[in-house]
Each structure stands twice: as C-alpha cells, then as structure tokens.
Amino acid sequence: QQGRLSGQVAIVTGASSGIGEATALALSAEGAGVVLVARREERLRELQSRIEAQGGRAEIVVADVADESQARLAVERAVGAFGRVDILVNNAGLMLLGPVTNADTTDWRRMIDVNLLGLMYATHAAVPHMKTQGNGHVVNISSVSGRGASPTSAGYSATKWGVGGFSEGLRQEVRLHGIRVTVIEPGVVATELTNHITHQETKTTYEGRISQMTTLESEDIAAAVLYAVTQPKRVNVNEILIRPLDQG
Ligand code: NDP
DSSP, X not given: OOSTTTTOEEEEETTTSHHHHHHHHHHHHTTOEEEEEXXXXXXXXXXXXXXXXXXXXXXXXXXXXXXXXXXXXXXXXXXXXXXXXXXXXXXXXXXXXXXXXXOOHHHHHHHIIIIIIIHHHHHHHHHHHHHHHTOEEEEEEOOGGGTOOOTTOHHHHHHHHHHHHHHHHHHHHHGGGTEEEEEEEEOOBOSSGGGGOOOHHHHHHHHHHHHTSOOBOXXXXXXXXXHHHTSOTTOOOOEEEEXXXXXX
16 A cells, blocks of 8 residues: 555554554555464454455454553564564553542553553563664654643553553654654543543543543544654654634
C-alpha cells in the first residue's frame, strides 16, 4: 500500500477496539505494515482481515502487555515479521474510575500494570531496535486525566501522570538517536473503555455525563497520531491535548 508511511512498520497495542483499532486502520491506510496487539484474538483477526482486504499488511500478536515477556514478544514479532519497528503506539489501557476511599485496590494494580508498566515494557523492548535503526517514534496514549484530575480519577490519573513523566524522560534520552516521542491526551472518546469500571455508582454517573455530550470518535485520535508520525524527521510533536467541544 502506497502512502506517507510506506515501508514503515507500526506496532499498536490495544488494537482490538476503540482508539487502537482506528489508529491501526489509519496507519495502514498510509502504507505502514501494522502489528496488532491485544488479548481478544477474534477481534484482532477481524481487523487483520479488514486491513488485508484494503491491501494492507497486518500481523497479530495475542498478548497481555501487563506481562513483560508478552509485551516483549509483540516487539520481537514485529521485527521477526517485518524486519524493523518504526512506530510504537502504546495505547492499551483501562480506566477503572472510582473514589480512593474504600477503593478495590485490585483496580489500581490492574491499571498500573497495563497503562503504565505495559507501556514501559513495550517501550523497553522497542527502543534498542529503534536505536540500531537510527529512527523510531514512540506514541503514548495518555489522557486529559494525565494533566488534571477529578474526585474519581485519582488511581487512573496516577497511571496517566506516570505516562507523562516516563515519556518526557524518554524524549530527552533518545532524541539524539533519531527517536521521537509523542504523548496524546484525549478527552472523552466513545469507546468500550467505560464498560470495565467496577465501581457501579461512578460508572453510572460517568456514563450519564457522557451521554449528554457529543464525544470524540476514535478516528479523531487516530488522526492526531497520524499527524505526529507523518511530520518531517526534524519535527518532534511532544504533546497533543484534544477535548470534545462539549467537554469543559
Ligand atoms: P477500549 O476499551 O475500546 O480499548 C482498550 C484496548 O486496550 C483494547 O484493545 C483492549 O484489548 C486493550 N487492552 C486492555 N488491557 C490489555 C492488556 N492487559 N494487554 C493488551 N491489551 C489490553 O478503550 P479506548 O480505545 O478508549 O482506550 C485506549 C486508550 O485510550 C487507553 O489507554 C485509554 O486510557 C485512553 N483514553 C481513552 C479515552 C476515552 O474517553 N475513551 C480518553 C483518554 C484516554 P483486549 O481487551 O482485547 O486486550
């Protein structure tokens, strides 16, 4: 497939739904070979078929990024199948909102394991390949909750704030190796993200709030990723914050 990313290879974690799925489609439409990573194999296979039907190339890796060896496998598979890795989109995540008081601390561990450590493991595995190539781009999907917090976002915000700190340190470390780092901070996007909230009162309140607004679509965030990765090599788009017009 010909496009602005022809010859490049992108890994997208959390590609089985929402923002990751839209991002994989957008990168593929610009000619990138894509490696689709998530736990739900059936969803990944469906997406792989759609990409191939459009003339693209996709590999799937069924992996839980919270497991370091599985996160590493995703990168190894990209290098094995395509011989390189140009773009890593760390998108896999969970938003288990709820108050700190009486929180089920399992929620915190799950979010830290996926949103933060999963992203760090995949980056750790990809960066040496990018350094050898002398080019690469790490795109980390944070959130508006990585810059601000609300009474039910403390645990989630802790993980996304962590993504911001990790990304900024990484940016400074790898820039002279031709590796760019971008943090994307979406506001409310219509996806399956809210399905997993375990604190029922918070889930009901949040879903009620977003049902009143015109939210962003996953494609809007995919467009931001595409913007960052298609700039000339001299341009390091560090941060993109995007809210729906309806979000205060
Ligand atoms: P979805 O729930 O639709 O997508 C989440 C993706 O992450 C799925 O593909 C899921 O796949 C994957 N995932 C979850 N846990 C794991 C795991 N352990 N290993 C591998 N993959 C995993 O939600 P979104 O598309 O909205 O979320 C994507 C990112 O965007 C998240 O990081 C989220 O925090 C962020 N974000 C979303 C916002 C929104 O309003 N929707 C706003 C701001 C940020 P599977 O279950 O198959 O493993």
